Amino acid sequence: MDSRTIPMDFNTVNQQTRHPQRVAIAAVERPEGGYNLITIEWFMRTSIQPPMLAISVGHTRFSHVCLMANRRFNLWLPSRGQADLARLCGSVSGRTADKLAGVDWFRGRHAQLPVLQGAAAVYECEVVTQVRSGDHTIFVGEVKHSWRTPDTQPLCVADL
Numbered sequence: 524m525d526s527r528t529i530p531m532d533f534n535t536v537n538q539q540t541r542h543p544q545r546v547a548i549a550a551v552e553r554p555e556g557g558y559n560l561i562t563i564e565w566f567m568r569t570s571i572q573p574p575m576l577a578i579s580v581g582h583t584r585f586s587h588v589c590l591m592a593n594r595r596f597n598l599w600l601p602s603r604g605q606a607d608l609a610r611l612c613g614s615v616s617g618r619t620a621d622k623l624a625g626v627d628w629f630r631g632r633h634a635q636l637p638v639l640q641g642a643a644a645v646y647e648c649e650v651v652t653q654v655r656s657g658d659h660t661i662f663v664g665e666v667k668h669s670w671r672t673p674d675t676q677p678l679c680v681a682d683l
C-alpha cells in the first residue's frame with residue numbers, strides 16, 4: 524500500500540478533487556406557467572444512444588417542484604462570460620425572483636423552453652426517469668435537440 528494515500532473525510536476529499544467541473548443552468552417550467560432557472564453542478568451524461576443527461580436537484584429547491592409538475596428541462600452550459608447569471612441562478616430562489624428577467628434567450632424546438640443566447644451548449648431534455656438520491660432527486664432526461672455557440676468555452680465551477 525502507498526502510505527502517501529491516507530484516509531480522509533468525504534467532504535475534504537471531494538472538495539480538493541472535484542475541479543475542473545463545468546457548471547450548468549437548468550431551465551424548467553413553473554407549474555403556473557413561465558420558467559425558472561437553477562444553477563446545477565451535479566449533472567452528467569448517462570447514455571450514448573439515445574443521448575441522455577441527468578441532473579440532481581435538491582428537494583427544497585423550487586425547481587424540484589417545477590420538475591415534478593412539468594417533466595422537461597433545458598440544460599445550459601453557460602460560456603465563460605456568463606458567470607454572473609450562474610451566480611444569480613445559484614443564490615436566489617424562483618419562489619421569490621424571476622431569474623429570467625433581463626436574460627437574452629429564445630424558445631427551443633422541442634417544447635419551447637428557453638435557450639440561452641451565447642451559451643457554450645444547450646441541451647433540450649425530456650425527463651424519462653428519476654431516482655431519489657438522499658435529499659436530491661436525479662432527473663434523467665433524453666436529449667431531443669442540442670445547441671452550440673461556436674468559439675465559446677463552457678464556464679467552470681472554479682470560475683464562479
Ligand SMILES: Cc1cc2nc3c(=O)[nH]c(=O)nc-3n(C[C@H](O)[C@H](O)[C@H](O)COP(=O)(O)O)c2cc1C
Binds near residue numbers: 563579585610
Ligand atoms: C455553483 C453552484 C452549483 C449548484 N449545484 C446545484 C445542484 O447540482 N443541485 C441543486 O439542487 N442545487 C444546486 N445549487 C443550488 C441551487 O442552484 C440554489 O439553491 C438555487 O437558488 C435554487 O433555486 P430554485 O429554488 O429557484 O430552484 C448550486 C448552486 C451553486 C452556486
